Amino acid sequence: MRRKFIAGNWKMFNDLKETKNFFESFIPALTKDEQITNAIKNNTLEVAIFPTALSLSTALDNAKDTPIIIGAQNACSDIEGAYTGEISPMHLAKAGITHVILGHSERRKLFYETNSFLNRKVKRALEEGLKVVFCVGETLEERDAGVALAMIREEFQVGLAGIPAKDIAEKIIIAYEPIWAIGTGRTASPEDAQNVCRSIRKMIYGLYDDERAAADTIILYGGSVKPENTKYLITQLDIDGLLVGGASVKADSLIQIVKNSI
């Protein structure tokens, strides 16, 4: 079912002490806000934090007995084996992690993750029972060349190949993140973001011929989201939530974003 999903992607920020400090401020602020807690109780809002791998256990301990979802920023395409430095999706699931981000543009660009490689990761994560926040988005050059939607379509079609429509709707959250808007302070205009998110929903309908799946899939916008632009973005019809990077590292700004989302 579609609901608002506000996710904080900490990237490589917040060490163990900062993680603890974050939750010490974030949890009371979240739980004492009646509107937020009611929305979470009524299943109309989910709040998720994606800390660094090192901070996952601390985050899980701190968020225990709260509705905050803790997710990982990456997972391997295999569950066990000789993969120095990798994170097993099986280990994540066993530890109580429920979500994983895959296909983030930083992983694609800096770590050379291709659509077909990501497809293996997505399938493995689903097999292990994880939900996947799958990122898509175009570069500025692709946008200027008028091929943004074609690029997104390829990321979607290859990255999510073989995944049935029902799973797309229930287990995959699509995050549209125009690469030119990530960490740059440049946000897509709410109308532009809405148009692309609407096109992604239409694309799901076109690919699967499944109106229900297209209507139910949660689609996020990400890229320079801040407390000040939250309302304009979240009120767009096809934007269900936000994937927040820089502005999620500090508890007060993420709380403000959550508040502005409901």
Ligand code: PGA
């Ligand atoms: P940003 O990052 O909010 O710092 O632009 C978003 C993301 O990369 O998920």
